[in-house]
Each structure stands twice: as C-alpha cells, then as structure tokens.
Amino acid sequence: MRASVGAARPGRPQLPRARGHLSGTVISWLRTGEGPLPTREEVQRDGPYGADLQLALYVLYELHYQGFEGVDDDCEWAPALLSARRYLEEAFLGALRTDVPALGAQEAMAGLLTEPAADDGSSVSHYLKREGRLWQLREYAALRSLYHLKEADPHAWVLPRLRGRAKAGMAAIEFDEFGAGRAEDIHAQLFADLMAGLALETAYGHYLDLAPAETLAVVNLMSLLGLHRSLRGALIGHFATVEVTSSPGSRRLAEAMRRTGAGPAAERFYDEHVEADAVHEQVVRTEVVEGLLKDEPDLEPDVAFGIGATTLLEGRLAEILLASWREGRSALPAPLPHVRAREPARSET
Secondary structure (H helix, E strand, O other), rough: OOOOOOOOOOOOOOOOHHHHHHHHHHHHHHHHHOOOOOOOOHHHOOOOOHHHHHHHHHHHHHHHOOOOOOOHHHHHHHHHHHHHHHHHHHHHHHHHHOOOOOOOOOHHHHHHHHOOOOOOOOOHHHHHHHHHOOHHHHHHHHHHHHHHOOOOHHHHHHHHHHHHHHHHHHHHHHHHHHHHHHHHHOOHHHHHHHHOOOOOOOOOOOHHHOOHHHHHHHHHHHHHHHHHHHHHHHHHHHHHHHHHHHHHHHHHHHHHHHOOOHHHHHHHHHHHHHHHHHHHHHHHHHHHHHHHHHHHHHHHHHHHHHHHHHHHHHHHHHHHHHHHHHOOOOOOOOOOOOOOOOOOOOOOO
C-alpha cells in the first residue's frame, strides 16, 4: 500500500525525530508511503524498553489518535504498518510478561491501597510535594502531556468489550473524564489549561522529542491494552491502577503546585482529580473490576497483569526523573525555558 502523502487534516503534530533504525524506518515509510519496515528479527535484536522500539511503537499507535501532519488517515490500517506493529508489540508485551510478578487480582488490588512511604525515595508526587521546584513541575507536566492531552481516550476502547456492571461503571467514569457534557471540563482540556499556566506549549504531542523511553512506554502500554480485545482484562487492571492511586497522588501534586506558585490552572487540574478520583476509585473497584470478574472470572490473571505492568513502568519512569532531579539536573535532553514563579498561595488557617 502506498500512502496518499499530504492528504491529512492540518493542525496535527509533526512526525518526530527518529531514535534509531526501527523508528527511522517507520517514520520514513509514513513520509513516503514506501520502503522497508522493521522485521521481526530486527525488532528482536533491539531492547524492548529502549527509546528506538518505544518511539516506533508510539508513532504507529498515534495513527489511531490524532495522526501526524502530512500522513494520510488511511495509514491507520495499512497492512504493512500493522505487521510491523505486531512485531514491536510482541517484543514489548513479551518483556512485560517476563518482568511482571504473577499475582492474583485481589492481591494486586490490595497493593494499590498501600500508599508509598514519604521517605522511601520512590514516589515522584511525594518528592514534588516536599521539595520539588517549579522547573521540575514543568518538566513533569511536559512529559505527562503525552498522555494527559488524550486522557481517557485509550480506556474508551474497552467499552464495547464489556457488559453489565463493568460496562456501566466504566462508562460513568469516562463520562466524568470527558467533562460530563461540558467541553471546557474535559480533563484533557484542564491539563492543557495547566500547561498554559506553566508557560508550556499546549499543542498535542509537542514534547514528544523530549520524552525518554520510560515515558513512551507508560503511554504505549495504554494503547497496547486498549487496542486488543484479548487484553481487555489487563486494560481494566491498568485503569484500576490509575484511578485507585490518583486521588492521593493528585493531592500531593496540588500542594506542590500551590507551594511553588504554579498558578490556579495548575492547581485546578490536580484539585479536580483529588475529588473526582476518590469517587472513581470506589466505582472501579466495586463495579468495574468486580463486575468484570463476575462475568469473566478467567480474566483475573489479566487484571493482575495490567496492574503489575502499570506499576512496573511507572516505577521505571519515577527512577529516572528522581535520579536527575536529586542531582539538580534536568530529566530532559534539553531543559525547558525558564519562567518566573507566581507568588505562592497562602494556606488558610
């Protein structure tokens, strides 16, 4: 299949810079509509968590979201690209299945309810609340924008694959994520407002070239699980992890935003998640997860795998962020432009 290059709608993100052979061949094909693509053997020679493989996979997944400037919409289902994506997914998923501990769903869910200790050194939100600086919060927001500017979209793919309580609970949470009928309250829009308040570029995908492999893997996991019906249980496990851990983490990040004078829009995004996700946690546990496992008990290992994979990849990202920040250096290949903090909000007494 040769792509009709240039037929796409304007206003989409630009194709990123390649980070090696795998991503280079994918990006070249999308520019020209022809040429070699990664083979299974080439993919197997590359590290499954490395920047080259993760970028190649990210670019292919983005064809199912907003696409790229100059890339035809029909590339989404180009057979050659789907074959290459399968090889990349096999490597990524295979590594995760090897590295994620085997647990039952109840045990995995119970682990989510245990908050990380403030002094164990593994929590980004604890660090940012306690000693984070404005430039670190801006880096965090820039990297998280790769997901938050499409927040809830990967999870929406699971709705047609559920039924009963799980479907109703999932739809209720997604309705909130998409603004409960108000465009200005869509969580992706709230995050764009946060970015504007932090003097960051709000364009979708703008910070892709600055994102390390660990960020790409976190985002790719959602797309991988969302696009495959066979992984619907793991997608629910991922969703449960996000919702159960979001409220306390968001509370700490809201406090970090206030302490550093990040501004009201930055505070609002996390304040909104403190309240909303406290409710969502109950729904996801009692309706979505329990409802799914009542209908399809054989999916219990998949739910646990989704929880474990999410925890693993988030932990890998936290490690590289905290290692850089504790040394006083940027976690990005190029630091963001400096901005002046606002006067921090005063605490009410």
